[in-house]
Amino acid sequence: MKALTWHGKGDIRCESVPDPRIEHPRDAIIKVTACAICGSDLHLFNGVMPSMKSGDVLGHETMGEVVEVGSENKKLKVGDRVVVPFTISCGECFFCQRGFYSGCERSNPNREAAEKMWGHSPAGLFGYSHMLGGYAGGQAEYLRVPYADVGPIKVPSHLTDEQVLFLSDIFPTGYMAADFCNIQQGDTIAIWGCGPVGLMAIRSAFLLGAGRVIAIDTVPERLALARQSGALTLDFHAEDIYERIQDLTNGRGADACIDAVGTEADGTASLDSVVDRVKAAVYLGTDRPHVLRQAIHCCRNFGTVSIVGVYGGLLDKVPMGSAINRGLTFRMAQTPVQHYMPKLLERIEKGEIDPSFIITHRAGLEDGPELYKTFRDKHDGCVKVVLKP
Template sequence: MKALTWHGKSDIRCESVPDPRIEHGRDAIIKVTACAICGSDLHIFDGVIPSMEHGDIVGHETMGEVVEVGSDNKALKVGDRVVVPFTIACGECFFCKRGYYSGCERSNPNREKAAKLWGNSPAGLFGYSHLLGGFSGGQAEYMRVPYADAGPIKVPDGLSDEQVLFLSDIFPTGYMAAEFCDIKPGDTIAIWGCGPVGQMAIRSAFLLGAERVIAIDTVPERKALAEASGALVLDFRDEDIYDRIMDLTAGRGADACIDAVGTEPDTMSGVDAMVDRVKVATFMGTDRPHVLRQAIHCCRNFGTVSIVGVYGGFVDKIPMGSAINRGLTFRMAQTPVQRYLPLLLERIERGEIDPSFVITHRAGLEDGPDLYKTFRDKKDGCIKVVLKP
């Protein structure tokens, strides 16, 4: 089959690889009908995710048709149309039973390696390094899905692939980011990053009752899409974000702040942002947390900082004195996608949201390597890429 594979920094290739096969009775094999390039895939493309190996199949936003089912899998049958969560979960362990599927204790075969870095291991993820299981990703013609009786959700024929594909990651992630904010009527929510997850967070914040959403970005196409969703957009290159948010909130700060950027922000203003870049370039640091620092300072007393941008290691100069003295709450997670699937599928079916609004580019797998570069470089108005094998 054809698949997109990793061969080093900025080197994604479309090449022939062996077809997947059933390895466990709970597995399923799907024929991929649609997959997407995620913003977090760009961290792999940029070479900042450790434990990648040459030839690894990438991608974790995937859906398709079941073509083979393991002998122990009673939940799926050949012909079912499913969306596959990017988090792999057994459905039976301590965390899965509590709805914390992204903390699954069984799905990462390399959990001891992950624990050395993070103190414990999260769930295995598709196409996201051997630190998180070494599972083949879904930017391919076919994909093996472990624990397929506990993860994928069947979707009705009345919905298109593009309407439901983002249930695999960015819609639940953006929704979770907004849910973490515990939104009350009249609240102002500030969101850093108007990429695909940030766009979903904007729409989700309004769905959950926010009166006002302030979105921070500098890319014209992203800003326009955020404005179309009803957000007030600020450009960090044109104005001081802290001063503007304080002015907009009568000096109080936003009720909650969402970091939908993570470790690789665009060029930001401020000495700390420049220092972050120097530290990462000289191997003195692993992440660039400028956005997180700013979100903390812009949050009102006893507000919430919601973090869904990807951070991989250790972050420097976090203003914990500000957070502690002002009573901030931090909420963060790799999204336990399975927890949100029924609710969000219902919202799509009711017409409350059509997540396909973020798609700007559609292509085949063979165009994937070039589109990784287009997406990373924010060229051609690229916000979200969908590939159809």
């Protein structure tokens, strides 16, 4: 089959790889009908995340048709149309039983590597390094789905692939970001990053009762989509974000702040972000947490900082003194997608949201390598890429 494979920093190829096969009785094989390039994939493309190996198949936003089912899988049958969550979860362990699917204790066969890095291992993920399981991803013609009687959700025929594909990751992630904010009617929510997750967070914040959303970015196409979603937008290259949020909230600060950027924050807007970039370049730091620092300072006393942007290692100079003395609450996670999928599918079916609004580019797998560059460099108005094998 054809698949997008990783061969080093900046080197993504579309090439032939072996077809997946059933390896466990609970598995399923799906024929991929749509997949997407995620902002998190760019961390792999840019060589930021460790433990990738040449030839690894990428992708964790995937849906398709079931073509083979393991003997113990009673949930799925051949012909079912499903969306696959990016988190691989057994459904039976301590965390899965409590709805914390992204903390699954069983799905990462390389948990020891993750424990050395983070103390404990999260769940295995599709197409996202050997530290997180080494599972082949879904930017391919076919995908093996472990624990397929727990993860995939069946979707009705009257909804298009593009309406439901993002249930695999970015819609639940954006919704969780807003959910973590404990939004009260009329709250002001500030969101850093108007990429796909940030845009989903904007829509979700309004669904959950926010009175105002302040969206921060600098890419014109992203800011335009944020405004179309109802947000007041700020360009961090054109104005002082802290001062503007202070002005907009009469000096109180935002009720909650969402970091939808993560480790590769823009390195040109402030001195601390330039220092972050230099330290990472000479291996004196692992992440660039400028956005997190700013979100902490912009949040009101006893407010919430919600973190869904990906961080991989150790963060320098995070202002914990500010957070502690002002009573901030931090909420963060890799999204337990299975927890959110049913309720979000219901919202799509009711017409409360159509997640396809963010798609700007559609193509086949063979165009994937070039579109990784287009997406990373934000060329051609690229906000979200969907690939159809």
